[in-house]
Amino acid sequence: MRKESIKVVIWGFGAMGSGMAKMILNKQGFDLLGVCDTYEKYLGKSIFEIIGKHNPYNHDVIINNDINKILKTHSPEIVLLATDSFTKLAYEKIMMLIENGCNVISTAEEMAYPLANNPDLAKKMDTLAKEHKVTVLGTGVNPGMMMDLLAIALSGVMTDVTQFDISRINSLSPFGPTVMEEQGVGLTQTAFKDKKSHGEIAGHVGFKESTMMIADAIGLKINHFEQSMEPIITDVNRISKYGKANKNDVCGVAMKAKVTLENGMLINMNHPQQIEPELGGTKTGDYIKITGTPEINMSITPEVEGGLGTIAICVNMIPLVINSRPGLKTMLDLPVPRAICGDVRNLIDSE
Ligand code: NAD
Numbered sequence: 001m002r003k004e005s006i007k008v009v010i011w012g013f014g015a016m017g018s019g020m021a022k023m024i025l026n027k028q029g030f031d032l033l034g035v036c037d038t039y040e041k042y043l044g045k046s047i048f049e050i051i052g053k054h055n056p057y058n059h060d061v062i063i064n065n066d067i068n069k070i071l072k073t074h075s076p077e078i079v080l081l082a083t084d085s086f087t088k089l090a091y092e093k094i095m096m097l098i099e100n101g102c103n104v105i106s107t108a109e110e111m112a113y114p115l116a117n118n119p120d121l122a123k124k125m126d127t128l129a130k131e132h133k134v135t136v137l138g139t140g141v142n143p144g145m146m147m148d149l150l151a152i153a154l155s156g157v158m159t160d161v162t163q164f165d166i167s168r169i170n171s172l173s174p175f176g177p178t179v180m181e182e183q184g185v186g187l188t189q190t191a192f193k194d195k196k197s198h199g200e201i202a203g204h205v206g207f208k209e210s211t212m213m214i215a216d217a218i219g220l221k222i223n224h225f226e227q228s229m230e231p232i233i234t235d236v237n238r239i240s241k242y243g244k245a246n247k248n249d250v251c252g253v254a255m256k257a258k259v260t261l262e263n264g265m266l267i268n269m270n271h272p273q274q275i276e277p278e279l280g281g282t283k284t285g286d287y288i289k290i291t292g293t294p295e296i297n298m299s300i301t302p303e304v305e306g307g308l309g310t311i312a313i314c315v316n317m318i319p320l321v322i323n324s325r326p327g328l329k330t331m332l333d334l335p336v337p338r339a340i341c342g343d344v345r346n347l348i349d350s351e
Contacts, residue, residue: 002345005031006318009076009102011067011093012083013037015176015242016107018051019311020080021061025053027315029344034070035063059077071100078103078322080314085109085205087118091125096138098128098299103321104136105314111138112148113209113330115216126328135324139317139331141309142168143206143213143271147269149331151288152217154296162294164214167270169284171277172252173240174307184231185243185275187250194232203229204271207257211267217332220261227257232274240275253273316340 008024010017024030035047042063048055050063063071071079079102087110094111097104114122120276129136138144146164155161172183182202184192184248195201215222234251238244245251252274259267277284284303290296319338322332331337340347 001343002348002350005029006078006322006344006348007074007076008032008167008318009034009036009070009074011079011081012107013034013039013042013047013050014082014178015064015174015307016310016314017080017082018047019307020082020315021047022051022053023311023315025056027344028342029208029346030318030328031057032061033059033074035061036065036067036070037063038065044118049192057241067096071097071102071196073260076102077259078105081106081108082314085178085202087111087114087121091118091121094125095096095128098132098134098136101132101134103134105317105321106136106138107140107310108138109140109143109205110209112140112143112206113213114138114328115312116208122328130326131172133326135326136328137317137324137330137334138182140314141306141313142271143202143209143303144331144333145309145313145337146304147271147338148213149208150208150298151290152214152332153336154288154298155218155290155292157294158290158296159293161218161290162265164265165266165270165289166268166288167285167287167293168273168303169277169282170271170273170286170303170306170308171284172243172273174305176242180243180275183273184250185252186245187231189231189233189248189250192250196229201229201253203253204255204273207255207259207269207271211257211259211269213330213332214267215259215261220263220265222259223262224260225257226270227255228258230254232272232279232280236279238276239278243275245275246249251280251310255341287314313338319344323347
């Protein structure tokens with residue numbers, strides 16, 4: 001087993017980043033050395049004070065807004081980047097991390113399959129990562145697992161596939177302010193309509209990424225892609241950790257996508273997300289139906305919790321990213337995700 005702990009830095013200490021810190025502190029073989037966030041209330045504070053956890057190390061971890069300083073001081077082997085949803089926004093950060101010799105795992109939804117929306121940036125990240133012999137991965141619960149990788153894996157036990165119907169009915173409650181804003185949680189119906197018409201509501205980011213990942217995985221091209229987004233209006237007041245929606249206001253968005261592949265095969269995506277779904281009588285769940293031979297009907301109820309799911313998959317992919325050949329990778333390229341239960345250093349290849 002390798003002797004040195006895996007040196008980790010977290011960039012973005014919101015709902016996801018702080019959850020990753022908590023998970024890492026519970027695992028053997030990691031050393032969380034630095035955390036970068038620009039949130040003023042956090043600056044200069046110890047992460048142990050903020051998350052209320054015992055410090056297992058013989059050093060403190062103080063939140064700093066200067067990533068360059070953190071990288072120079074600690075030379076991390078891997079940086080968990082949890083600041084953005086879009087490749088364009090994460091790109092400069094990722095390029096800087098690569099230049100500093102760091103492996104990167106990003107939660108940005110578009111980074112789960114950056115070829116879908118930003119092929120040029122994907123190429124540049126891949127080239128630079130190879131030059132610096134590091135690996136970059138985008139992942140999360142969705143995109144990254146529930147509406148793409150899982151469906152792809154299930155299709156592996158089918159002789160023929162004619163259609164995918166993938167549905168994720170989930171709670172937005174675990175996610176932080178970035179997600180609340182992107183989904184329009186708390187807006188009046190008029191404000192939502194106005195923001196949507198100005199392109200200011202992102203809704204779920206990831207259908208293009210997930211469906212292109214599926215198409216590429218099964219060896220087909222996408223002929224036609226369309227998606228829709230409607231507000232989910234609450235008929236009761238709802239409050240979650242980071243969101244609030246009054247009766248008759250927006251508590252989330254319902255997104256659908258219909259994608260036709262070159263041979264006429266359909267991929268239908270259905271993804272209503274809202275804070276506190278139970279208050280509106282909605283039961284959460286993940287459903288994958290694959291029509292073909294044999295037919296697959298997967299159902300997970302309630303949903304795989306999105307916050308913990310994202311936190312877990314980012315941390316669990318760390319050894320697989322470190323072991324990977326350099327370059328920009330996707331969940332299709334790396335071995336199947338698995339939980340880290342023993343000392344993580346046992347999972348690092350010796351060569
Ligand atoms: P959040 O709003 O709780 O946290 C983001 C944090 O990043 C904040 O603390 C903010 O201060 C910090 N930040 C932003 N820009 C920064 C910068 N330049 N330098 C330092 N700190 C900076 O959001 P979250 O719920 O933790 O999610 C983080 C991102 O991950 C979001 O964009 C979200 O959409 C995405 N996400 C993806 C998945 C997935 O399944 N792929 C799942 C969950 C979240």
